[in-house]
Amino acid sequence: MSLVADPGLVSESEDVQTRTRGYASYLGLKVLGAIGSLMFMLVVNFFLFRVLPGDPARTLGRGRLTTDAQKAAFNKAYGLNQPLPEQFWTFLKNTAHGDLGISIQYRVPVSHLIWERLWPTVLLVGTSTILATVIGVYLGIRGAWKRGGRFDKISTSLSLTLYSMPEWWLGLMLIAGLGVGFWFVPGIFPTGGLHSPDVNPSSLHGILDTTWHLVLPVTTLTLAYLADYSLIMRSSLLDELGEDYLLTARAKGLRDVQVRNRHAVRNAMLPTTTIIALNIGFVVSGAITVETVFSIPGLGLLSIDALQAPDFWVLQGFFLVASAGVILANLVANLIYGWLDPRVRT
Amino acid sequence: MALGLVLGSLLPAMALGSTAQAKDKVVFHVGILGEGVDSLNPFLGFQAPSYEMWGLTYDYLVGYSMTDMSPEPDLATKWKTSADGRTWTFTVRSGVKFSDGVPLTAKDVAYTYNRVLHGTVEQSNWLSYLTGVTSVTAPNDTTVVMKLKKPIATLPLLPIPIVPEHIWKNVSEKDIKSYAAEPSGGKPVVGSGPFRLVQGTADGSTFKFEANPDYWGGAPHVDEVIFQFYKNDDAAVQALIKGEIDFVEGITALEVKSLQGQPSITAHNGNSPGFDEIAFNAGSIDVKTGKPIGNPNPAVLDPKFRHALGYALDLPTLIKKVYQGGGLPGTTIVPPNYKAYHWEPPADQKFTFDLAKAGQLLDEAGYKKGSDGLRTLPDGSPIGTLRLAARSDSPTSLHTMDYFKQWLSDLGIKSDVSTYSSSQLTGVIYKGNFDAFQWGWYVEPDPDSMLSYMTCGQRNGSSDSWYCNKAYDKLYNKQHVSTDQTQREAEIKQMQEILYRDSPYLVTAYSSIGEAVRSDRFACLVPQPNPGGVWLEQYGVYNYIHMKPVSEASNCDSATAGGELSGAVKATSSSDSSSSTGPFLIGAGVVVVLLLVAGGITMMRRRTTVGDRE
Numbered sequence: 001m002s003l004v005a006d007p008g009l010v011s012e013s014e015d016v017q018t019r020t021r022g023y024a025s026y027l028g029l030k031v032l033g034a035i036g037s038l039m040f041m042l043v044v045n046f047f048l049f050r051v052l053p054g055d056p057a058r059t060l061g062r063g064r065l066t067t068d069a070q071k072a073a074f075n076k077a078y079g080l081n082q083p084l085p086e087q088f089w090t091f092l093k094n095t096a097h098g099d100l101g102i103s104i105q106y107r108v109p110v111s112h113l114i115w116e117r118l119w120p121t122v123l124l125v126g127t128s129t130i131l132a133t134v135i136g137v138y139l140g141i142r143g144a145w146k147r148g149g150r151f152d153k154i155s156t157s158l159s160l161t162l163y164s165m166p167e168w169w170l171g172l173m174l175i176a177g178l179g180v181g182f183w184f185v186p187g188i189f190p191t192g193g194l195h196s197p198d199v200n201p202s203s204l205h206g207i208l209d210t211t212w213h214l215v216l217p218v219t220t221l222t223l224a225y226l227a228d229y230s231l232i233m234r235s236s237l238l239d240e241l242g243e244d245y246l247l248t249a250r251a252k253g254l255r256d257v258q259v260r261n262r263h264a265v266r267n268a269m270l271p272t273t274t275i276i277a278l279n280i281g282f283v284v285s286g287a288i289t290v291e292t293v294f295s296i297p298g299l300g301l302l303s304i305d306a307l308q309a310p311d312f313w314v315l316q317g318f319f320l321v322a323s324a325g326v327i328l329a330n331l332v333a334n335l336i337y338g339w340l341d342p343r344v345r346t
Numbered sequence: 347m348a349l350g351l352v353l354g355s356l357l358p359a360m361a362l363g364s365t366a367q368a369k370d371k372v373v374f375h376v377g378i379l380g381e382g383v384d385s386l387n388p389f390l391g392f393q394a395p396s397y398e399m400w401g402l403t404y405d406y407l408v409g410y411s412m413t414d415m416s417p418e419p420d421l422a423t424k425w426k427t428s429a430d431g432r433t434w435t436f437t438v439r440s441g442v443k444f445s446d447g448v449p450l451t452a453k454d455v456a457y458t459y460n461r462v463l464h465g466t467v468e469q470s471n472w473l474s475y476l477t478g479v480t481s482v483t484a485p486n487d488t489t490v491v492m493k494l495k496k497p498i499a500t501l502p503l504l505p506i507p508i509v510p511e512h513i514w515k516n517v518s519e520k521d522i523k524s525y526a527a528e529p530s531g532g533k534p535v536v537g538s539g540p541f542r543l544v545q546g547t548a549d550g551s552t553f554k555f556e557a558n559p560d561y562w563g564g565a566p567h568v569d570e571v572i573f574q575f576y577k578n579d580d581a582a583v584q585a586l587i588k589g590e591i592d593f594v595e596g597i598t599a600l601e602v603k604s605l606q607g608q609p610s611i612t613a614h615n616g617n618s619p620g621f622d623e624i625a626f627n628a629g630s631i632d633v634k635t636g637k638p639i640g641n642p643n644p645a646v647l648d649p650k651f652r653h654a655l656g657y658a659l660d661l662p663t664l665i666k667k668v669y670q671g672g673g674l675p676g677t678t679i680v681p682p683n684y685k686a687y688h689w690e691p692p693a694d695q696k697f698t699f700d701l702a703k704a705g706q707l708l709d710e711a712g713y714k715k716g717s718d719g720l721r722t723l724p725d726g727s728p729i730g731t732l733r734l735a736a737r738s739d740s741p742t743s744l745h746t747m748d749y750f751k752q753w754l755s756d757l758g759i760k761s762d763v764s765t766y767s768s769s770q771l772t773g774v775i776y777k778g779n780f781d782a783f784q785w786g787w788y789v790e791p792d793p794d795s796m797l798s799y800m801t802c803g804q805r806n807g808s809s810d811s812w813y814c815n816k817a818y819d820k821l822y823n824k825q826h827v828s829t830d831q832t833q834r835e836a837e838i839k840q841m842q843e844i845l846y847r848d849s850p851y852l853v854t855a856y857s858s859i860g861e862a863v864r865s866d867r868f869a870c871l872v873p874q875p876n877p878g879g880v881w882l883e884q885y886g887v888y889n890y891i892h893m894k895p896v897s898e899a900s901n902c903d904s905a906t907a908g909g910e911l912s913g914a915v916k917a918t919s920s921s922d923s924s925s926s927t928g929p930f931l932i933g934a935g936v937v938v939v940l941l942l943v944a945g946g947i948t949m950m951r952r953r954t955t956v957g958d959r960e
Contacts, residue, residue, distance in 0.1 A: 054769030064392045066808050070470045077467035077523040102524045106549045107390045180584045192581040197552035197572040292577045297551040
């Protein structure tokens with residue numbers, strides 16, 4: 001008996017070992033890949049923006065830097081007079097030290113600028129992404145389960161309508177309706193800004209005030225994103241509905257809700273997870289139109305302003321953060337997949 | 347979900363309660379559209395709103411009058427020039443204190459100017475005002491002496507904010523290029539101006555100023571000024587209607603028109619000291635070798651051709667259609683706001699919309715119509731297609747060029763409009779690869795720098811038309827060092843006449859800025875220039891100091907007599923009524939929403955059971 005059992009034990013522990021080693025090398029490979037992509041982005045970012053037409057001293061200093069001496073003083077102070085290879089070297093050296101340079105437009109360290117703009121964006125886009133995911137997935141499940149029902153018809157056409165509306169228009173409608181008020185409905189939400197100018201954003205009052213200011217922009221983005229999730233969830237659940245295992249589950253006598261939640265939805269979640277992971281990566285890229293309509297000082301607005309100058313250092317810093325966000329989210333998604341589904345590792 | 351809705355609806359009610367508590371303070375909320383504050387450090391920023399922030403925080407040696415922006419005493423109570431015009435002596439007001447209690451003396455003034463003269467990045471913003479200054483000294487606490495190589499005609503205008511030496515001497519040359527000069531650790535920025543910046547950061551969207559009760563010019567009548575930067579016109583206009591802000595700056599003429607119908611709002615288009623123009627490539631060259639660069643059409647290089655096109659512009663139509671009525675037809679590069687320097691072309695020289703005359707002038711200059719109806723160059727070869735450039739970030743620019751294209755085609759000249767972003771267009775201009783573009787300038791109270799942009803020496807510098815005329819340059823150099831004001835004015839007018847004839851620029855419009863104020867709350871705003879000018883973003887910060895809440899506005903300060911926005915507009919304060927009924931309406935709204943949600947849930951439930959039974 002023991003002779004029979006022993007090989008089995010040995011082989012099983014071996015199997016566990018190869019599995020862990022497999023995951024370790026998979027993890028190492030993915031991390032290396034992510035670092036590689038990030039380095040690549042770093043180099044591309046530098047040269048990409050140098051190709052942009054425009055001279056910051058001329059664009060920003062129009063009517064201000066009128067003499068050659070003034071222009072020279074400006075270019076020298078912000079390292080714009082150095083030859084390109086030297087600028088590139090300074091850029092690599094400084095980035096390695098965590099120094100992203102000084103913004104040409106705002107004359108403050110870029111890291112400070114990005115950090116300050118990151119939170120409004122994460123609050124706005126992050127909250128909307130989470131809300132859109134939760135509501136969208138719910139709508140998708142409900143819709144698919146009773147396909148063709150009244151709920152499905154209404155939710156699908158509604159989310160598609162919202163999806164096809166330009167975000168700025170939707171935002172303006174919300175401002176006009178709920179910000180300013182109409183007929184006898186009072187305007188209860190503010191028309192723009194991240195918080196009232198005279199509150200401390202980290203106090204309790206400040207947090208409530210910020211929440212109040214974010215209601216309309218978050219609603220706008222959530223409504224606009226909704227169809228992304230609801231439609232994918234709906235279609236992937238529909239794919240599962242014809243599967244035999246659902247019939248088996250029903251035959252076992254499980255209730256409808258159990259069949260749906262424990263069996264069908266679990267399998268249908270995979271494509272939606274991909275979308276969620278990708279979109280979370282894009283959170284730090286900001287939402288330019290909604291930030292503009294609601295005057296929220298986020299990363300989207302920062303990048304647009306920087307493009308006009310062009311403010312090289314801010315652009316580089318912003319794209320570094322944005323690409324790092326996407327690469328990181330992808331890496332995490334890959335790692336989770338690898339853990340959940342061993343087939344992915346090969 | 348229902349819980350979330352209830353919470354969401356309660357929040358505004360709580361916020362309303364909090365603003366009601368702070369009601370005793372008079373707060374002036376300003377909404378500004380467009381570019382924000384790029385730096386609070388007066389040695390670094392370039393954008394107009396930054397000037398507004400410095401103006402509130404600091405003082406200037408010499409101020410600007412409200413009527414025509416001519417020099418007026420500010421920190422300096424009086425000044426005199428030596429006979430040769432090379433020594434200026436300013437008498438500095440005594441008893442002025444910085445916000446930290448340290449007295450402001452002539453030493454601070456000299457320190458500020460010397461920092462510009464001998465600094466690095468400090469030069470970038472201000473050196474042009476001190477070009478030719480050899481030394482600035484403060485022999486005692488109330489005297490500043492400025493020595494010059496040659497007389498400078500633009501003096502005594504010195505728009506450089508005076509900073510406290512005891513703070514700025516600790517900012518090294520290395521640090522100043524990224525020194526923020528922002529409030530830190532709860533302490534306001536140290537300055538001597540009528541307000542103190544207590545909250546705000548470069549690139550930020552809100553800035554909060556508190557009144558300086560000890561201001562030497564008298565305490566302001568408002569306790570706080572708060573700036574909020576908007577990126578979207580509609581949102582800003584709605585905020586004004588709703589009463590979230592008291593003033594909005596930078597709206598379109600169309601929005602001004604719509605706001606003029608509102609009972610508690612006064613809106614206008616203020617004449618700003620700026621102009622828009624159609625500029626030509628008057629001869630792009632490599633300044634080092636003198637060889638032509640780029641590929642301008644030979645036609646636009648000819649002053650006669652450009653001048654003839656002046657008669658092909660229907661400026662009244664442009665103002666009506668493109669500027670929606672906000673603005674005036676333009677003539678020269680010195681706006682009529684500056685009466686002393688503006689040259690108005692006499693009737694026989696002034697451009698009128700007269701295509702026949704334009705055609706006749708073109709015929710005389712040799713640009714005759716060929717058999718195909720298109721005009722040719724004097725040598726008989728076809729003109730080809732003129733490349734007109736418009737800025738994609740400005741609808742005005744696009745529409746102006748579209749009209750121009752139509753008028754050119756009426757004259758038998760083909761053209762194409764391309765659009766560029768402003769920074770792209772800058773690149774195109776400096777390569778000389780264009781025939782004409784649309785842009786504009788703001789002109790300072792002394793037109794010297796604007797006039798300098800048209801000199802030969804500014805080609806590949808601030809000049810964007812590549813214009814060069816020796817006679818013009820001679821006059822420029824002469825007026826630049828002139829000590830005789832009457833003669834200088836005559837020279838400046840003569841320069842404008844030359845430009846009008848050579849037409850490197852066809853000035854299309856004197857622009858205006860749309861502004862609106864809650865006249866049910868604030869009064870005593872004076873336009874600059876008075877009358878016809880703007881209320882905000884003036885030269886100096888007169889209105890912030892002298893404006894009053896409506897309740898106190900029965901007597902506006904005497905200096906403001908005439909043309910000001912008086913407290914006569916007594917409108918029902920709609921904001922008050924909405925805030926008193928607000929909570930009730932919100933409560934009603936919550937109930938309605940709850941009922942809807944509850945009803946919806948019940949219906950869904952019922953539908954579910956029906957579905958399950960199937």
